Amino acid sequence: MSRERVVVVGAGMAAVRFAQELADRPGAPEVVVLGDERHAPYNRILLSAVLEGTHDPGALAMPVPAGVDLRLDARVVEVHRAQREVELADRSRLGYDRLVLATGSIPTLPPIRGLVKVDGRLDDRVHAFRSLDDCRRLAAAVAATTGPVPASAVVVGGGLLGLQVARALAVRGLRTEVVEGGEHLLRSQVGPAAGAILARDLARLGTTSYTGARAVRLTDDGLRLDNGVTLETDLVVLTAGGRPSTALARRAGLEVRRGVVVDHRLRTSDPLVHAIGDCAETEDADGRRRTTGFVPPAWEQAGVLAALLAGEDATYDGSRVVARLRATGLDVAVLGEPERAEGEVVEVSNPVTGSHRRLVVRDGRIVAATLVGDLARVGLITQHFDRGTVLGLTEPSDLLMVDRPTRPARLPDDAEVCACAGVSAGRVRGCSSLAEVRDTTRATTGCGGCAETVRTLLATRPLQGVPS
Numbered sequence: 001m002s003r004e005r006v007v008v009v010g011a012g013m014a015a016v017r018f019a020q021e022l023a024d025r026p027g028a029p030e031v032v033v034l035g036d037e038r039h040a041p042y043n044r045i046l047l048s049a050v051l052e053g054t055h056d057p058g059a060l061a062m063p064v065p066a067g068v069d070l071r072l073d074a075r076v077v078e079v080h081r082a083q084r085e086v087e088l089a090d091r092s093r094l095g096y097d098r099l100v101l102a103t104g105s106i107p108t109l110p111p112i113r114g115l116v117k118v119d120g121r122l123d124d125r126v127h128a129f130r131s132l133d134d135c136r137r138l139a140a141a142v143a144a145t146t147g148p149v150p151a152s153a154v155v156v157g158g159g160l161l162g163l164q165v166a167r168a169l170a171v172r173g174l175r176t177e178v179v180e181g182g183e184h185l186l187r188s189q190v191g192p193a194a195g196a197i198l199a200r201d202l203a204r205l206g207t208t209s210y211t212g213a214r215a216v217r218l219t220d221d222g223l224r225l226d227n228g229v230t231l232e233t234d235l236v237v238l239t240a241g242g243r244p245s246t247a248l249a250r251r252a253g254l255e256v257r258r259g260v261v262v263d264h265r266l267r268t269s270d271p272l273v274h275a276i277g278d279c280a281e282t283e284d285a286d287g288r289r290r291t292t293g294f295v296p297p298a299w300e301q302a303g304v305l306a307a308l309l310a311g312e313d314a315t316y317d318g319s320r321v322v323a324r325l326r327a328t329g330l331d332v333a334v335l336g337e338p339e340r341a342e343g344e345v346v347e348v349s350n351p352v353t354g355s356h357r358r359l360v361v362r363d364g365r366i367v368a369a370t371l372v373g374d375l376a377r378v379g380l381i382t383q384h385f386d387r388g389t390v391l392g393l394t395e396p397s398d399l400l401m402v403d404r405p406t407r408p409a410r411l412p413d414d415a416e417v418c419a420c421a422g423v424s425a426g427r428v429r430g431c432s433s434l435a436e437v438r439d440t441t442r443a444t445t446g447c448g449g450c451a452e453t454v455r456t457l458l459a460t461r462p463l464q465g466v467p468s
């Protein structure tokens with residue numbers, strides 16, 4: 001009997017993780033990964049570090065396990081469910097026993113007149129920032145603008161991605177401005193007070209943000225906002241908007257709402273077709289349906305699906321949302337949904353030092369948190385959040401008031417240090433080098449937010465055979 005064949009559409013962060021998880025299991029099926037980009041899979045969340053110049057594109061590579069049939073520049077254009085085949089852009093077909101859609105999300109063009117020229121192409125100043133090709137094109141445009149006067153850039157969108165790109169461009173020496181249609185920065189993650197502190201932090205770093213203002217038209221003079229201001233600019237980077245890439249699933253007749261609808265076993269409306277990552281719309285344990293757009297849920301879904309396809313019992317009931325901003329000079333961590341979560345709010349805001357810390361506490365447990373400007377306590381707070389630790393009456397405020405960082409050396413072995421890969425302090429301590437941590441646990445290979453903690457844990461790990 002021939003091995004079952006699992007075909008994965010998309011060779012992004014969810015797909016690679018799924019292939020790795022499946023390959024780690026005995027009796028793994030044949031896995032074919034079809035990606036439409038020409039590059040080998042890479043860590044998308046480090047693209048702003050490449051733009052900034054701190055990472056070489058080669059450092060972003062995500063290893064695909066031996067035995068996985070990875071095909072690049074292979075765009076799937078149709079799914080023929082009745083025949084259990086996918087059709088590629090070159091019209092060739094490939095049969096599957098199980099199909100996994102991991103098509104990610106696509107940037108959407110905001111309604112700004114003048115972005116697209118009469119011939120249908122984007123104005124040369126306009127850039128998206130989703131792929132390595134986008135990143136290279138933008139980096140080349142930045143390099144081409146160097147001259148005696150600093151070039152300028154406007155980033156449309158004041159969300160996590162927008163702020164990362166804005167900081168990267170500013171670090172590269174561009175005069176950078178951010179336009180955000182909402183009333184404050186990072187409005188999907190944080191409240192107005194934290195947003196205002198971020199805007200001040202950005203201004204201190206040389207970037208002006210325009211909130212509550214929409215870009216409406218790109219002209220030869222610059223980008224015009226609906227408040228009458230025109231921002232002169234050499235580059236416009238679009239980071240606002242983006243939606244799950246669902247066209248393929250929709251054409252295949254699968255149920256699609258905002259994302260490709262899946263159940264707790266990550267099955268679409270066709271039980272032989274699954275969806276994971278940014279393209280999937282999952283259901284939480286409380287019945288709430290959601291699409292995410294972050295690596296940790298994508299990787300958790302990849303792990304659950306690999307377990308299910310290997311015959312194990314597993315369900316996906318939602319993920320904790322932990323978002324970290326990767327931007328030089330700006331520190332932000334958001335746990336859960338601090339603006340939606342119900343509970344008592346403990347908050348400390350210091351606009352002078354640019355820090356804002358907010359905990360939402362219900363029944364003594366931290367159910368959400370926002371930390372801006374000072375992440376000294378993020379490890380401990382995340383640990384309490386993850387474990388649902390019941391805190392004493394004064395502990396929440398103590399956590400916010402005490403500035404002394406928690407030393408990673410003191411983290412208990414079962415404290416989670418890498419939210420992307422779900423790796424504990426004990427597993428890191430069991431490794432002898434950063435390379436071993438990367439290869440065996442995959443910690444530090446996601447958002448990178450744990451890198452410093454991992455390095456400290458390695459530096460302070462007890463020597464083999466020597467009691468600590």
Ligand SMILES: Cc1cc2nc3c(=O)[nH]c(=O)nc-3n(C[C@H](O)[C@H](O)[C@H](O)COP(=O)(O)OP(=O)(O)OC[C@H]3O[C@@H](n4cnc5c(N)ncnc54)[C@H](O)[C@@H]3O)c2cc1C
Pocket residue numbers: 009010011012013014015034035036037044045046047048074075076077102103104105129130131161245248276277278279293294295296298324325326447
């Ligand atoms: C610049 C940037 C920074 C980010 N920073 C963070 C961060 O700090 N933290 C965080 O948690 N998340 C971050 N994200 C989001 C994170 O990258 C995504 O959540 C994650 O990549 C989702 O994985 P995925 O596999 O679902 O989608 P992707 O990684 O986007 O992969 C989807 C792949 O499928 C391909 N594809 C689509 N359609 C087809 C088709 N028909 N045929 C073949 N291939 C197809 C796409 O080209 C793409 O390569 C960031 C995203 C970007 C763009």
